[in-house]
Structure formats: C-alpha cells, structure tokens
Amino acid sequence: MKLLLIPFLMLAFSFNAFADGQPDFRKLQEIARIIHSENTSYRTDKGWEKITELMNQVEIFDESVKRMMSTFCSDEPNKSVLIVGEPSDTFKYLFARLAKMSPEEGCKRLSHMDLITAKLQGYMYVGTTERNWRDFIEKPAYNKDVVLYVNNLALLIGIGTSMNRDVGIESTYINAVKTGQLKSVAFLNKYDYKRLIHGRHAYVLNGFQETINVDDLKMAQVDKLVRTYLDLNAPHIKMSDKVANFMYRNIQYYQPNLMEPQRTMNVVLSLIRQNPTKTTRFRTDVKSPNPYGANIKEEYIIDRPDAVAMGLNFEYFMTEANRDRLRIYDFHTNELLQTMTGKLGAVRSNNFETNKLRLEFTSDGSVQDKGFKIDAIVEQKTEDVVLTVEQVRKAIMEMVQVPDWIIKRDYQVVRNLPAMLEEDVVGIHMAKKAVIKAFKVGYVAGRTDEKPAGALMLVGPTGTGKSYIAKKAAEFMDMKLVTLDMTQYATPESFDRFLETVANNLILYPYAVYLFEEIDKADTRVLDRLYFMMDEGIFYDKNQRPLFARGSMVMMTTNAGHDLIIRERNNPNLQRLVNEELQKFYRPSFLNRFDSIPIFLPFSKEEFHQLATIMTMKKVKKMKEYFDWNATVDEEVIRFMGENGGSDLYGARPMERMVENVISVGISEYQIQRGTIEFGDSFKISKVRGEKLKFKISVNGRGGVNYEVDMDNNSGLIDFSATFPELAKLFQENRMY
Incomplete structure (x- = not known):
C-alpha cells in the first residue's frame, strides 16, 4: 500500500502546486521569459535582469503603472491593458517597472512573463500554433496569478492562419483576455495602432479593458535612467553634466529615427564596452586535504573587497562524481552560484559578479580522491573613468555611423574631395563638379532646412560612371553607401518591400549616401515616395511613420535619354535637350526636387x-x-x-x-x-x-x-566613322527602354 500511495501523494502535491493560483513556470518557460516570479525557485531571465534591477530604482512611468495595477486589482473579470506608444523599446522599461512595483494593499502579487512570439509560430504543420498555445499558455497560465506580456501585438496577429483559417491565434488570445481567463499587457506602436484600429482586427484592440498612451520620455527622465544604469552596472564610469548634455543633444540630432531611451542607452552600452573593468590574476593557495576524508564538510571564504567579479582557477579538481561536491555561494546573498563534481583536472570556474565567495566542500563515506587546489583568483576591478566629450563623440559616431569629420567639423576631407575624384574618376567633369558642390553645401554650409544634404539625378548612357562616382564619393567621404536596385521595385506588389527596406536603412544609417540605381525602372508609387523624401527630408514608411533623411546624400541614376546624349554630345544645347527628354519619363515636379542633374557624356x-x-x-x-x-x-x-x-x-x-x-x-x-x-x-x-x-x-x-586574345564579342563597339544620322537610325531600331 505504501508503494502505491507514494505516487498518489506526489500527484496530489503536483496538482496542489498550481491549484492555489501559481502558474506552471516550467511549461511557461518553453514559450516565455520570466520578468518577475513570485516563486523563488524560478529566477528572472538573464535578458531581463539588468532592466528589472534598473526599474526597481527609477520612478518613471509610475502614473501609467498605477493605472495598470488598478486594472489588475479591479473586480472586472477582464484584466488587460493595451499600451500604445512610439516604435521603440520603451515598453521594456514600462514592463519592468510594472513587474517590480509593489501592488496596492489588498491586491495579489503577480508573476510576470514575456511571451516569445516566434516560439508560438507553427512553422511546419497546421494546428501547431494552437497546440503550442494550449500546452504552454492555456494549461499553465489561465486563471493563474501571472501576467502575460506581449511586446509587439502586431506580430501576434495573423499567427496560425492557413488556407482554411483566416483568423489567427489573436482570436484565442483576446477571448481569453475578455473572459478573464488570462491577465495580459500588450504593446503596440502607434502607427500599427492607427492601421489596425480601422481594419478587420479592430476587435482585438477593442477587447482590452484599458488602453494607455505612453508619452515620449523627457530628457530629465532619460538622464535619470542613464545615471542609475551606470551606478548599477558600471560604477567606475563618471559623467559630468556638461558631457551628459553633449551626449543627449548630439544623439538626438544625429539619430532622429530612433526614440528615447533606446538611442541614448545604445550609446551608454558602447561607452561601457569601451571602458571595461580591469582583469588581474592573483596567486593563492586554497585547497582541500589531499586525499580528503570521508563524510567531511569544510568551508572556505574568498574575500576580494575591491573586486566587482571574480573567477577561480583550479590547479586540479579530482572528486568522486555526483557524490563529493564543491558548492560555491555568493557570501552576501547565500545564492548558490555553481556546483562542481567529478574528475575535472585543471579547470576554471564560472565568473561570479561578487567580491566575496563561500565555498562548501562535502564528501560521502565511499571513495575519496585528491580533492581540489585553487592556485589563482582572476578578479575584475574597477578604475574610475571620467568620460570626456571626445569619448562620447566616438561612441555616437560608432552607433550612428556618422563620419568623424562631420561631428568634429574637420573639413579637410571635403577640401581633398576634388583631388581624390580627379585622380580616380575619369572624365564626367560636370558630374564631379555637381557632387563636390552637393557635399560642400550639404555638410559644410550651415544648412537650416530639413531636406537631404543633397539630391542628384545622374543621367547618361550605361557604363559612363554614374554608379562609380557615387561609390567613390562615399568612400572618400568615409560614409556608408546604401545601394538599392530599383528594378527590384518595378511592380505595385513590391512597394511595401521598398518602403520597409528604405525605412530600415534610414533607422540604421541616417548619415549615408543613398544610391537608387535605374529609377526609370521603378513603380510610380516608389517615385512618389522619393519625391517627398527630397522635398521634405522625410521618408514615410508603410505605416506613415516619418523618418528623417536630412543627413543623407541622395543620388539616383537613369539611362533615360541615353541615345540622345550619344547623338547630341557635341551640341551646346545638350542640357536643354536632355531636360526636355527627361520630362517624357518623369513629372516636372519630380525633376524640380533635384539640386542638380549632371549629364554623363560618352568617354573620348x-x-x-x-x-x-x-x-x-x-x-x-x-x-x-x-x-x-x-x-x-x-x-x-x-x-x-x-x-x-x-x-x-x-x-x-x-x-x-x-x-x-x-x-x-x-x-x-x-x-x-x-x-x-x-x-x-x-x-x-x-x-x-x-x-x-x-x-x-x-x-x-x-x-x-x-x-x-580574342576580341570581346560583347564590346558594343560602334564604328566611329558612322555618321550621326546612322547612329540615330541604329538607336531608333534598338531602343533600350
């Protein structure tokens, strides 16, 4: 009877572990990360540790957080909140603040989980998404004391659809939310919100108990985040108010397409990487008896007051596997950091973020071995670093990829540009002059408008150096070159892909040379969007989110009118003739947005x-x-x-x-x-x-x-003795567009 009773009791215990409202973290972790757990057996996910520690001390978003807590503490069955804000990682800080703030008196303390949407997706078989939801969310989290976070609601919508099912898992999600089976907080950027609220998925957005619009962070709030983050994670780094203000002002100007706190925190992380802690190795002699005895329990203390982290180097580690163990604890918190057992030989422990360790060595009554000997401690120490304007400038430059000469206002590279182009680029004097002027006016002349630094249409026959001069100019000016082949965006179906490609590049590279090749092949809607980019310095993505292009140099190439240029290359009125020809391909208003339209003549x-x-x-x-x-x-x-x-x-x-x-x-x-x-x-x-x-x-x-050597059978050679009328006839019969 006892043998039969034990499994029954274990089953009863397993059932009762979740009957009191505690979620099944083991199951939930298959598809979500722990932000905060009320069960001390489960730790916060490493990706959330630093941000939750930070938001435990920074009092921002508290008004929004209190509104969310009121929703979770209310008598309404629907305990859900939709957060709407800028497309940035602000939601992470808001989620972490909610997870760490103590609830109102009389409210239950809740655990908090961050859904990994990609793991919910069923990649191979119809029904996989529904099964994942049932096994890893419904069973372990429904009617439990846990909040499920959805960090991008737009990505959840549509998952699980198929030829036979036009409704995705969002329907299951919002039904569980509305009926009170699932507590949840979801984030949606405001551009996706505007798109979805007027479509067939509006019912998802309207299913939340409350919708909260989150405002942009003020600079004082960003400063508080930055300084607290440095105190917690890099206390050796000091920053004066002057340097901090320089950082906030310049990152806002040079990276307008990322929102706070994401753009500033990216720079801070770069500064921490540039100023790491110092690693030092100290000899020591901490060892067990050799051989050690049976049934022993010994403790050792390793104390390095000035260290922020340390690791242990073992000359040898030889114990009976799974019977005799060395357990390493954080002395301050008594947290078990690592357990070592077996015949490991010369080995290095993990790296521990503490300055004091307690080691506990135990053995059983069976076989004994040599034990262990620690011959060195590898510690990380901090030396105070006072950040300078130059260090911050370098970090901004690396993050945004702004050329150093722009931030320093060192215009030697602009002075050298004419000579560099003359040395490497043959002919095309009109184009070289236009490119040099564009860089001078765009980056040196003290512009006050928000348009791109320059906009050039490069016109000429194939192989005359249109793309080449753009590539060499970017190389000489130490700027990123972003090249887009416009033949890839020739159909209406490719329009969204074009918007996404340009938007992603403007976010990553706001200061770059953008080369749009063969724009005469592009769909007219593509040209309309480029029109606004040149006119206003703003590119609108598929959700009508404005992205600033004021730091970009825009160049577009076209072969339109190539036959006329070859035929009339010696005509003094060639520019007028080319302009008239271009109007057969492009609207005058579009052509009028270019600063210059240089002509690329055939080479002599x-x-x-x-x-x-x-x-x-x-x-x-x-x-x-x-x-x-x-x-x-x-x-x-x-x-x-x-x-x-x-x-x-x-x-x-x-x-x-x-x-x-x-x-x-x-x-x-x-x-x-x-x-x-x-x-x-x-x-x-x-x-x-x-x-x-x-x-x-x-x-x-x-x-x-x-x-x-055989003569190239693809040379395209034209008999130079041919007359211009004959050339005109040749092009009339073999037009390329």
Missing part, C-alpha cells in the same frame, strides 16, 4: 586610354594584395586596350572585360604551359611585334609564353 579616346591605365593599375595592385605578384604591363599593351576597349554604347564596361581578358589569359596560359607562378614572383606582359592580338608573358625575367 583620350579618356578611354586613362581608363585603361587606371583599371590596369588597380588590377596589378589587387594581384599584389591577393597573390604577392609583382606585375608589370607595358605601355603598348595599355594603349592597345585603350584603343580597343571603349564603346559609346556600353561605356567603360567593355574596358573592364578587355583588361581582365588580356592579363588573365596570359596568367592562365603560363601556369598551364610552364608551371605555377609562386607568391612573390614577378611577371611582365608585353605586346608581340607585328601581331595585333598576340601578347607575351614572362616570369622572373626568364623565357615566356606567347598567347592570343
């Missing part, structure tokens, strides 16, 4: 020779970097490539193929016929006299291999 014979020289030099440099080859290319070879690699129709791209062809064919022929060209070898490519298409490669001055 002299410029093709320059291109051949530059491309050859770059190829030689890359081969040195990759293979340590010392390559030399004769001037006669470069002249051949300059004369035969150019094209009015295809621009510089056939030249790239020509350079690659002449050099790479020679290298491959030599290695196939003679042997490997080793790292550090030197080789020379020269022309074979009297042979138009024959070249010679010699390695280390010895012998050589003659080889022949």
